[in-house]
Amino acid sequence: MAKNLSDVTVKLNVEQPSVPVNMGNLAIFVKGESAKVETFSSYDDVISAHSDNDAINQVASGYFAQGDHGDKLFIITYDKLDSAAETFYSEGWEFATVVGADGSNPDEEIAALSNYINGKDERFAVTAYPATDTTVTKAEEIRSNLGNSRRTIVFANGDTQSQAFYGVGALIGAVANEVVGSVTWKFRKMGGVKPVGLNVTQIEKLHAANILTYVTKAGANQTSEGKTIGGEFIDALHGDDWVKASIETELQKLLSSSKKLTFDATGIAQIDAVVTNVLSQATRNGIIIENTETGMGKFTVTTASREDAAAADISSRHYTGLSFSYTRAGAIHSVTVSGQINL
Template sequence: MAIQDVTVTIDVQNPAPKVGLGRPLILAASAEAESIYKEYNGLESLKVDFPEDTSVYKKAAAVFAQKNKPDIVAVATYSASGGGDPGTGLTIVQAFEKYFDKPWHFLLLPDAIASERKAISDALQAHKFKFLVLKVEDKDELAQYASNSRTILYYHPDKPDEHIDAAIIGDAASLTVGSITWKFRKDLVGITPIDISADELESLHASGANAYVLKAGISQTSEGITATGDYIDFLHGQDWVKANIETGLQQMLSDNDKVPSNDTGISMAVSVVTSVLTTATQNGIIEKDANGNAEFTVTSKSMDEIPEEDKKKRIYSGLGFEYYPEGAFHKMKVNGTVVNN
């Protein structure tokens, strides 16, 4: 777990930054028992450790080939032999947990078999933060991820040399969170559309998967959903809010000699949260009403309302917020009338 004094828990109620949150981690199998984590700012430095014929290089190349590529690609390794025993290295899940708090947000698995992919999907889901992105070639594999909102699936069969999982991250993940929808991502470098009928595509979407298809003569992603049908931009925005409020409040505690446990300290915390949510509104994460006002609220409790146990431990547990996410049009229906004179 990361060392921190601030924890933000977001409870999603259903009626109702560029750097870091777009970085990928390539978690790859290694013959070496010792697990490593390393960050690379380009292919030249990466190929010193992972030559051009390796699965890591190919995933990283697909990321860096896109116009919106992130500043770095991180690589971590686990034991190709399965690990788990002393001296045999880390299993894929152990390596994932070891490096979860590193500054990446989207996970790519170039070497994992189906059972390992499922294990990682489950492990990441438990954190309710960050994403696993998978290229899937067998439709039968899709069903096992149906409960995991933190797994993003791209069905892309019969194209072994195309890494759509990595390409979509290079194209979309590092753009300002809230500024895009993950549907309609077009002209991915090195990726060709699949041949699929409209009915098959709808069935694929119902299974929680996306595809890269040809629409109106343009190659583009068919949807922007996770395995549960939740929209990627909605969850990515939620992560942005969580990460920025935690960082902002932690910085407030660290930068001040003292944040007093009274109305002054509470007002300081409220100000931080309000500032983050205001920026989230400007970025397109939070909705505006008809008058252009941001649709979020920040609430705070007085010290008299804080449990005594929290007071003794110097914990302020009275801060809360609520917001309505800004959506995006993914389809349109138009009614027309022809007037026959």
């Protein structure tokens, strides 16, 4: 399992049904002779290092062409994908895609990345296919090959695979780095991506497989949906990631900045305050729904006293008595209006 140098562990469980690092950073995985990671802050830098791989260039071009792109693009070369993903897990990427060393779209490697990230139940795998009749026909096959993963995004766009790769970068660059919780992934506009030439029936087939595409509605170009291949809303999972990463980061800051965090009511209250502050910020960002009666976020933070702690935890200086829960804010993706005409 990938390791981060941290004294804080946050376990986030989602009740069904009913760091932070830059949360919009993208990693491109490409097969090579040995594992390594490279970090880029501009498209020109990518071209200088990887001019021979059209797929990398297209993803990077789409990513850096967007005004709100993340501050970094990672290119991770791997021999074994899972091993490289583990090794470079703490580099600071939230989204990841795979391209072939020859510029192709390697289905088996995409499935491997999808399975890896789905097993982590955090972050996202993202891939794209051209918006063609062939992709529409095999939409359910694509979903099946990716294991119906709740953490994988599939974007059908462009007429060719090269254009589809551009769309991967554009999608992440345009949306992922917005304030997490403030945007849904449906209705989003991106530069350099053209609306698809598919008819309504074909688009509905893509949506049935939870594949999003790029369309024109009311004269505006926009993403047609905002779900992962497993049917989860991307913004909801992204919000969960933000909460987890923020709590980990802020609690680590508390531990590191305190001369001594005492194992008593005073120290526990400080931990409680940190988590409450993060969840309050999540409410302001739009991740957590607001309680209309109190004006506060609909969340709870519960702490156990020292007296309730296990003797082994006290002796090892490990506090396990805090838990929290919250209700996601959600979003409106469609509207039905009932009207009456009086004659």
